[in-house]
Amino acid sequence: xxxxxxxxxxxxxxxxxxxxxxxxxxxxxxxxxxxxxxxxxxxxxxxxxxxxxxxxxxxxxxxxxxxxxxxxxxxxxxxxxxxxxxxxxxxxxxxxxxxxxxxxxxxxxxxxxxxxxxxxxxxxxxxxxxxxxxxxxxxxxxxxxxxxxxxxxxxxxxxxxxxxxxxxxxxxxxxxxxxxxxxxxxxxxxxxxxxxxxxxxxxxxxxxxxxxxxxxxxxxxxxxxxxxxxxxxxxxxxxxxxxxxxxxxxxxxxxxxxxxxxxxxxxx
Amino acid sequence: xxxxxxxxxxxxxxxxxxxxxxxxxxxxxxxxxxxxxxxxxxxxxxxxxxxxxxxxxxxxxxxxxxxxxxxxxxxxxxxxxxxxxxxxxxxxxxxxxxxxxxxxxxxxxxxxxxxxxxxxxxxxxxxxxxxxxxxxxxxxxxxxxxxxxxxxxxxxxxxxxxxxxxxxxxxxxxxxxxxxxxxxxxxxxxxxxxxxxxxxxxxxxxxxxxxxxxxxxxxxxxxxxxxxxxxxxxxxxxxxxxxxxxxxxxxxxxxxx
Numbered sequence: 001x002x003x004x005x006x007x008x009x010x011x012x013x014x015x016x017x018x019x020x021x022x023x024x025x026x027x028x029x030x031x032x033x034x035x036x037x038x039x040x041x042x043x044x045x046x047x048x049x050x051x052x053x054x055x056x057x058x059x060x061x062x063x064x065x066x067x068x069x070x071x072x073x074x075x076x077x078x079x080x081x082x083x084x085x086x087x088x089x090x091x092x093x094x095x096x097x098x099x100x101x102x103x104x105x106x107x108x109x110x111x112x113x114x115x116x117x118x119x120x121x122x123x124x125x126x127x128x129x130x131x132x133x134x135x136x137x138x139x140x141x142x143x144x145x146x147x148x149x150x151x152x153x154x155x156x157x158x159x160x161x162x163x164x165x166x167x168x169x170x171x172x173x174x175x176x177x178x179x180x181x182x183x184x185x186x187x188x189x190x191x192x193x194x195x196x197x198x199x200x201x202x203x204x205x206x207x208x209x210x211x212x213x214x215x216x217x218x219x220x221x222x223x224x225x226x227x228x229x230x231x232x233x234x235x236x237x238x239x240x241x242x243x244x245x246x247x248x249x250x251x252x253x254x255x256x257x258x259x260x261x262x263x264x265x266x267x268x
Numbered sequence: 269x270x271x272x273x274x275x276x277x278x279x280x281x282x283x284x285x286x287x288x289x290x291x292x293x294x295x296x297x298x299x300x301x302x303x304x305x306x307x308x309x310x311x312x313x314x315x316x317x318x319x320x321x322x323x324x325x326x327x328x329x330x331x332x333x334x335x336x337x338x339x340x341x342x343x344x345x346x347x348x349x350x351x352x353x354x355x356x357x358x359x360x361x362x363x364x365x366x367x368x369x370x371x372x373x374x375x376x377x378x379x380x381x382x383x384x385x386x387x388x389x390x391x392x393x394x395x396x397x398x399x400x401x402x403x404x405x406x407x408x409x410x411x412x413x414x415x416x417x418x419x420x421x422x423x424x425x426x427x428x429x430x431x432x433x434x435x436x437x438x439x440x441x442x443x444x445x446x447x448x449x450x451x452x453x454x455x456x457x458x459x460x461x462x463x464x465x466x467x468x469x470x471x472x473x474x475x476x477x478x479x480x481x482x483x484x485x486x487x488x489x490x491x492x493x494x495x496x497x498x499x500x501x502x503x504x505x506x507x508x509x510x511x512x513x514x515x516x517x518x519x520x521x522x523x524x525x
Contacts, residue, residue: 001358003350003357027386178292265348
């Protein structure tokens, strides 16, 4: 191993480095998934129960109090809410994961990207698990389960690339500054209301629609909502925009992370 | 035996660039940046450090606090990239064994063993084979399924030492770890260090305990304010350190213990 001044591995070398640490990756994901459920009696079932309970609360609130005229409101809501949970939990999780593993990074050389990557993988596992109660609910309320659902893995994959990019950038920034995580929490709250998750996009006044259209999550969530709620494939337009957003997020996130990573030791 | 040394430092300089005060928040950083109040101080933790350690050598590293000993280990482990010069390490490096380790307090001792094995690129199957040996060496069999937050400092150090030294690496970096743990564990640690040496493992041992260095290391290196002051047979270097560090002309230059 050569450790010299100004020696920075290329993106490709770094990717190979992560692959070489696949045992660590497996352990990190396992730890994420087991520690999370360790102290709860219901264990893994909590992943499935959580959206179920939320669905009951929110469908009562929104279909009786706010009265959005949306057919199968619970399915409409969940089709985007699952993606939102994945996005919000993974990006915040990546920030704390990098900070928690600071002591580890001081003891042994590990590819630093591996912490954000493992958070995305365990987030994806949770997302996959939460599809089980979703399909059950769809079946119970009589929403059609169509072959378009087979497109979901692609939707989630594109979303995961986007989430990975955001996680990289945010986690690197959070190492440098204590207040990033707090500010991000507020930003997430705002972003949630700017995204048509529990309201139909039709209620947005025409003059504010451009604001909603600037939000990449609108397109990314549509990739899941079309097959789940509308029972059809998402439009090519949405797929292309989503994929482009994912690529941009990855490029920006990777660049920020690689710029900031050499200075982590001063802050961890 | 290979002819090239296991660890080779060539004019390694490590410069930390630190802001003149800690800036904890983005808000504050932006303000300082805009008002151009942000100044940086350079701190040289290592200056032009050149040395080699051959395979099978146990090299003691001594020096006052802040002399750059821990930084040197981190450069050897590949955790920090030097600001100038280069360090070449040939072989698999075990995680630095030091006080306050990178274990997860929520996981049990058992899970932490697997986790640490993974850090060294060991599969679960391989760790399962070595598991009994690790637990036996640490003498923590009764506590192995309890979360690590219930362990005492000495117990954590014992576990760290056991894991890191049971998964065989070629190079071990020990930072002041032999001073913890009870006497019987200390004895077993020394036995194990002897065994590495017989097996051709290279050890960098940082310690303030000069008798320990003299007993375990044939060779030693004395660092002072980031520079190599002496390198040679351990008794000589320890002697020079004693004579130098505590002579009146030198003592004035020390800050803090």
